[in-house]
Amino acid sequence: MGLFTNNMKRLLTSLSLLLLVLSVSAQSLSTLSDETKRIREEFQDRKFGIFLHWGIYSMLADGEWVMHNRHLDRDEYAKLAGGFYPAQFDAREWTKLFKEAGAQYVTFTSRHHDGFSMWATKASPYNIVEATPYGKDVVGMLAEACREQGLKLHFYYSHMDWQRTDYPTGICKNCPHDPATTNWDSYYAFMNRQLTELLTNYGPIGAIWFDGMWDHKEKEFDWRLEEQYALIKRLQPTCLIGNNHHGSPIGLEDFQLFEQDLPGQNTAGFNGEEVISQLPLETCMTMNNTWGYSITDKNYKSGDELIRKLVTAAGLNANFLLNIGPRPDGKLPDQAVERLKQIGEFMKVNGSTIYETRGGCVPPQDWGVTTQKGKDLFIHILNKVEDGQLFLPLTERKLSKVSMFSDGTPLKFKREKEGYRIFLPKQPETTDCILKATLK
Numbered sequence: 001m002g003l004f005t006n007n008m009k010r011l012l013t014s015l016s017l018l019l020l021v022l023s024v025s026a027q028s029l030s031t032l033s034d035e036t037k038r039i040r041e042e043f044q045d046r047k048f049g050i051f052l053h054w055g056i057y058s059m060l061a062d063g064e065w066v067m068h069n070r071h072l073d074r075d076e077y078a079k080l081a082g083g084f085y086p087a088q089f090d091a092r093e094w095t096k097l098f099k100e101a102g103a104q105y106v107t108f109t110s111r112h113h114d115g116f117s118m119w120a121t122k123a124s125p126y127n128i129v130e131a132t133p134y135g136k137d138v139v140g141m142l143a144e145a146c147r148e149q150g151l152k153l154h155f156y157y158s159h160m161d162w163q164r165t166d167y168p169t170g171i172c173k174n175c176p177h178d179p180a181t182t183n184w185d186s187y188y189a190f191m192n193r194q195l196t197e198l199l200t201n202y203g204p205i206g207a208i209w210f211d212g213m214w215d216h217k218e219k220e221f222d223w224r225l226e227e228q229y230a231l232i233k234r235l236q237p238t239c240l241i242g243n244n245h246h247g248s249p250i251g252l253e254d255f256q257l258f259e260q261d262l263p264g265q266n267t268a269g270f271n272g273e274e275v276i277s278q279l280p281l282e283t284c285m286t287m288n289n290t291w292g293y294s295i296t297d298k299n300y301k302s303g304d305e306l307i308r309k310l311v312t313a314a315g316l317n318a319n320f321l322l323n324i325g326p327r328p329d330g331k332l333p334d335q336a337v338e339r340l341k342q343i344g345e346f347m348k349v350n351g352s353t354i355y356e357t358r359g360g361c362v363p364p365q366d367w368g369v370t371t372q373k374g375k376d377l378f379i380h381i382l383n384k385v386e387d388g389q390l391f392l393p394l395t396e397r398k399l400s401k402v403s404m405f406s407d408g409t410p411l412k413f414k415r416e417k418e419g420y421r422i423f424l425p426k427q428p429e430t431t432d433c434i435l436k437a438t439l440k
């Protein structure tokens with residue numbers, strides 16, 4: 001994504017979200033129904049999801065912002081659909097791979113900012129079934145394949161639209177829009193009609209993941225979120241709502257999103273406004289630097305690095321949503337497949353220290369993080385420790401036992417004033433050296 005875009009979004013975020021936060025207060029946690037608590041907990045238990053950015057933009061192989069970044073004419077861009085034929089797309093192959101990687105849910109771009117819908121929507125002919133020679137309902141195929149694998153399906157849905165003439169363009173400078181055709185009521189009705197389809201025709205949906213609201217910062221602009229969120233809850237009471245508005249959660253939102261950074265970090269500049277809330281947290285991250293497929297972006301994080309991010313997210317009490325930008329032929333990039341396999345090997349052995357855990361009672365340290373499930377405290381050593389000794393700042397609880405998670409070898413430890421000192425057999429050399437401690 002271009003520098004311009006990043007700066008633009010940063011600017012937007014600050015003002016628009018501040019206003020929204022002031023106008024719509026987040027639902028108080030104490031008034032939540034048992035059902036809402038349950039679905040939020042289940043979401044937190046899943047810990048690891050796969051994000052998919054796939055649309056006709058993949059044909060230009062330069063990310064999902066290509067239409068905007070290259071100032072493409074919207075009518076010319078739309079003609080890409082006429083050539084979209086992902087001959088090698090196999091939803092089952094994808095979901096099998098995700099499952100084997102240890103993922104528990106999939107978040108799919110049902111419609112991105114370019115306005116192209118990846119399902120058989122009746123709200124516009126600009127969709128995968130009507131506008132492409134492929135003619136198949138990708139969302140439907142994915143929904144079925146996810147169901148078979150026991151993966152929850154979440155839908156990414158863009159509030160912003162670069163294609164429709166009724167969308168009231170905000171700060172997006174490169175988006176061709178004619179004030180004469182702008183019609184917010186019509187666009188709002190269109191979105192709600194689409195959301196109704198997504199929540200009616202594809203079985204139980206785990207979450208709707210909104211994006212693009214930062215296109216409007218003016219205080220008089222009203223996205224009418226309350227009504228839209230209520231519609232979602234009415235159609236599927238167990239569908240969670242998240243919104244990538246780069247700010248603290250508002251209204252009926254069920255989880256808080258962080259883009260490209262773990263909660264509390266802000267290296268990409270999107271999370272400056274976010275105060276970490278009591279809601280379930282989710283960090284989404286690219287494997288390379290691009291969400292949609294890019295033929296030039298080979299800047300992939302290593303498998304080890306991604307595993308450490310996932311583990312650190314869990315230690316920070318957050319889910320990790322790892323992105324893949326499938327190719328236009330329907331295949332996943334080879335680099336992504338390799339990394340998924342490596343993550344899968346790790347999760348097969350160590351998944352029980354991640355799934356269903358929460359951030360541990362020992363906050364993140366220089367050496368790594370902790371996760372916790374009941375009395376089990378999992379100590380994830382991600383960095384070098386001094387002298388083979390690991391200090392665990394813990395005074396509120398007592399430890400009764402510490403062992404290597406890999407083979408159960410008991411470890412010596414001693415109580416000190418400020419916590420526990422654990423003696424490691426040797427300098428940990430693995431991606432994540434895990435100890436299991438039992439809390440009294």
Ligand code: GLC
Pocket residue numbers: 053064065211212244259284291
């Ligand atoms: C940004 C981008 C978008 C991407 C999303 C994923 O908001 O605009 O292209 O889908 O981040 O987090």
